[in-house]
């Protein structure tokens with residue numbers, strides 16, 4: 001483990017009051033949690049702190065974005081001509097009570113919820129904590145200061161949160177790319193150490209150390225997904241490190257078009273064709289093997305209910321679009337992955353949400369699962385759900401809990417939530 005930031009293991013916990021940022025941003029509807037992966041992912045650090053004899057633990061997290069999400073939900077309801085109950089919506093989607101309940105089941109002890117993050121009542125609840133009691137603050141994003149663009153506003157909230165613990169732990173990798181009061185500004189005000197939790201440490205160990213800084217070779221990257229524009233920085237950064245890069249998904253068609261091929265009605269970003277050409281040239285100059293699909297599953301429209309067939313990339317019909325890689329490409333990519341010591345995968349190679357076009361992505365997932373002696377790291381929201389769908393999540397070395405954060409880390413950006421922590 002060669003991470004540069006201090007972790008909970010580097011500091012004294014016993015008898016200390018702790019304030020910890022976690023990522024409890026779980027999918028919630030009408031107060032029911034549909035997936036509690038994120039709560040489970042924070043348990044090792046929470047248990048470590050409690051077993052280590054901490055005096056108190058104040059947990060904080062956002063839970064959706066109340067303002068943004070509600071605006072969307074309201075618009076949707078209005079369009080459908082349905083009534084919209086703001087209070088009920090907020091209660092069922094953005095309030096922490098169900099999260100606290102689930103957490104208390106996992107911990108086998110009571111987890112109280114504070115009414116907010118900064119009121120006198122909350123401060124009193126924090127001050128009363130003792131003997132390893134746990135308090136979860138209400139959704140940090142109910143306070144506009146949390147995400148404010150104005151540093152002074154963020155500081156106003158952060159300076160209050162900082163009084164809730166002698167020690168600050170950040171285990172919320174999923175929001176580490178956000179410069180928010182509870183993720184970054186708080187470190188200016190906490191009196192004691194600011195350190196990474198175990199989840200944060202694991203993410204850094206795999207993404208920063210084993211992928212970005214010190215990958216074992218041969219290193220193969222697979223980049224897919226819809227758009228070149230959203231992934232080009234990742235591709236450029238990866239090309240500095242990898243031996244081979246496999247490009248799949250919708251973005252492949254911009255590259256194929258850049259090579260002079262006809263791509264029918266496939267997704268193409270015409271303003272990215274020059275970028276694609278330059279990337280192909282850069283790969284040659286760097287001696288990076290650049291693999292594009294050789295055959296493609298095409299359909300007449302973006303739908304699972306229309307006929308589809310496999311054609312060579314030189315024969316894509318004018319009125320059809322590519323929605324998955326074909327059998328020959330699956331074999332090509334499989335072969336390219338054999339012997340790899342590091343594999344980083346970001347972005348599905350087809351429209352895996354539709355069963356007719358899921359095969360390529362599932363086969364890639366299975367191939368990674370069966371590689372022996374390779375470090376396999378999956379980043380990006382949709383790639384992670386593809387791996388889960390393939391049922392091989394436990395066969396991967398690391399599945400990142402942060403889509404956006406993992407991308408930014410690989411892009412080489414400074415993540416405010418990580419930068420703010422103490423160096424080793």
Ligand code: ADP
Pocket residue numbers: 224225226227230248249250251267322323324346347348349350351352353379380381382383384403
């Ligand atoms: P991630 O979340 O893993 O970073 P992206 O969000 O970049 O991945 O891309 C995922 C999306 O790309 C999926 O919704 C998938 O349906 C879409 N996609 C994959 N292949 C194609 C294609 N050939 N045409 C259009 N969309 C595609």
Ligand code: MG
Pocket residue numbers: 380381382
């Ligand atoms: Mg995505």
